[in-house]
Amino acid sequence: MFRYYYLKYSLLLIMLASTFAYSHPHSFITLKTSFYIQNDQLSRLHLVWTMDELTSSYLQIEYQQNPTQTLTDLVNNIAENNIFSEFSIMTNGKKLPIEITLQKEEAALTFNNHKATVDFWLNLKHPLPISNSKFELMTYEKTFYVDMYYEQDSDITINHNNCKIIIDKPKPSDEILNYAQALDENETAIETDSFVLGKIFSQKVLVSCK
Incomplete structure (x- = not known):
């Protein structure tokens, strides 16, 4: 997709990887999501995204120079890319x-344990x-340069006893796996209406309520 050197504060562009790395993905974000029910209605979601150490180191350099602008540009990029999500x-x-x-005014950026x-x-x-x-909620970066994923089922919560959550794990074919592994850092995955590499590798969060 994009790279850090072309657009400074873009969420994807600060996710750099080693120039010696091959195959996608090259950068990683772990996800946590909380669904909030009020008066038996789904009204809000709280998202927490934690970046890998290498990505975080570049972001921290920018943050130390200009914390307010770094957070603003980061949040704007997330919003402009539809939260990197499909929610339906x-x-x-x-x-x-x-x-x-x-809700941009409620966003926060923190650094802990090099992340x-x-x-x-x-x-x-x-x-x-x-x-x-x-x-249904899916969160992904289209080119799969960045892998966005939940580490465990408990990373998704909902504050209502009548609802249950299932993570549907991706099942890419051997052909797709081989294609992703063959992409190096400077290559961008092909994208069509029916083929979006990041989406193929994304987890589906399924919420069903009685």
């Missing part, structure tokens, strides 16, 4: 997108009743 609800057998807005963490809130434009509802 199943209605009458069809998957319909859910409109969400990043950078950005956390932020998403508000649903229209809160949705959870009764007999099914939701």
Whole structure:
């Protein structure tokens, strides 16, 4: 996709990898997501993204020089890229997108144990009743230069006893695996309407409520 040297504060561009590395991905972000229910309606999501040490080291250099601008540009980049996510609800057998807005004033960037963490809130434009509802969330970087993933099931929570969460793990074919492994750092994966490499490797968060 993009690279750090072309656009300074872009989320993807600060995720540099060793020039000796081959195969995608080259950078990693671990995810945590909390779904918040109020009055039996899904209204907000809290996202926490933690970057690998190498990526974090570059970001920290920028942050030390200008913390406010670094956070602003980082959050703007996330928002402009649709949170690197697809969020939808199943209605009458069809998957319909859910409109969400990043609350920029609530975002924060911290550094701990050599890793950078950005956390932020998403508000649903229209809160949705959870009764007999099914939701799906996928988070990925399209080219798979960056791998965005949940380390364990407990990294996803919801504050309602009538809802359960399942992580549907990706099952790429051997052909797709070989293709990703053959890409080096300077190559960009092909992308078509039916082929998005990052999406193929992304986990699906499935939320179903009674």
